Amino acid sequence: MTGSLPDEMTYIDLPSFGGPDALVPARGPLPRPAAGEVLIKVAAAGVNRPDVMQREGNYNPPPGASPVPGLEIAGEVVALGDGVSDLQLGDKVCALVGGGGYAQYCVAPSLQCLPVPKGLSLLEAAALPENYFTVWTNVFERGGLKAGETILIHGGSSGIGTTAIQLAREFGARIFTTVGNSEKAQACLDLGAERAINYRDEDYVSVVKELTDGKGVDLILDMVGGDYIPRDIEALAIEGRLVQIAFQKPSKMEFDFLPMMLKRLTLTGSTLRPRSVEQKAAIAQALHTHVWPLLESGKVKPLIYETFPLEKTCDAHALMDSSKHIGKIMLDCQ
CATH class of the missing domain: 3.90.180.10 (Medium-chain alcohol dehydrogenases, catalytic domain)
Structure with a gap:
């Protein structure tokens, strides 16, 4: 000291x-x-x-x-x-x-x-570390999002959501998100979402199916849980991935796993706080390499x-x- x-x-x-x-x-x-x-x-x-x-x-x-x-x-x-x-x-x-x-x-x-x-x-x-560490490791490492794929981001107007929209946009994905009102919807559209779905009066499963010609989305980032999980599975495309990062609804529920098998889905998730310093350091290095240039060029921002x-x-x-x-x-x- x-x-x-x-x-x-x-x-x-x-x-x-x-x-x-x-x-x-x-x-x-x-x-x-x-x-x-x-x-x-x-x-x-x-x-x-x-x-x-x-x-x-x-x-x-x-x-x-x-x-x-x-x-x-x-x-x-x-x-x-x-x-x-x-x-x-x-x-x-x-x-x-x-x-x-x-x-x-x-x-x-x-x-x-x-x-x-x-x-x-x-x-x-x-405003960067918690959201950018979380989005990078879950969307791009665990979720494997690639250019040309579709992603549904729940809670698009949150800190996580606004970060995920911007990074998915910069890496070439088609982006859909759920929001609770028109102001939040417009904010997500301004950041690069193709469609913002108001969960209060629209069924996001039906909307993403329509937007993807019935195929469903390749990746869903979910911080809601509860009854969203079986609906997520329904909304995913064949070989789709569901990444769970939090629960605003219950983490325990009963649903049919058969669609997961038939569509060859991947269900995964993670928490950040309990990980080791070494694991977090690896995420930091990836961010410095892949994301910091986007921040410094002004292409993404908190x-x-x-x-x-x-x-x-x-x-x-x-x-x-x-x-x-x-x-x-x-x-x-x-």
Whole structure:
């Protein structure tokens, strides 16, 4: 640690599970970087659905992770742990973290840090890690999306959805998405979706079948679950892939697996937070190679809806709970 750092910082505590008001500002000592880690003075942090799940008591941090919520940050490296040689003091980075992001200072494995893309602010950079790591590993690695294929993205106006639409567009896919209102539909169309399906008054299975001449889509990215799963299977083409990344509806249900066999489908999914540093580092390297040039050229960018001061994290979560937002909700931690 350098001698110029303060002894204490403001962070967001979660003394008990509950609604947005469960998140309260607190003061405490700065975390210390372990071997292979860096300490980052946080400029901004992203708010994500897993943070809401943690607040509600449904998503505990993995062993060894900070109990403070927050999975993505951007800022300046202010201290180096033993063995760190790939970063230097003063570097501006964004990072995927296992927790601790809702704070003025946060530790991160150096291998999970990426340089702030040229032309992006620290606030914009903080909106990248959770969504871009998730979309890259699930859509392109597990889902194997290729140019010319069709993809259905549920929740197209979310942070994940707006990221997936832009990346699928840049890699040459036809994109369909589900949304809850006309404003969200227009936002998805503006980002590159061919069709935005309002799930409140349209059956997405029928729509994608019509759009694909009865074949169905090659890939579905689903963060809803529940009764969407058998409908997803119906909407998939032969050799199609369903990638499950979250559940807003129940994760347990009963359905007929026969269509999966008859259409030779692949059903897969993943979570990001429990993966090893090495696994996350591999995703970071792939992003740096394949996606960072798109960010630096302006071809893709994070869509930021609203930013709250760190002390008003509860208001940020209230907005997240309302689902009114389009794109990312952010915290200003400076």
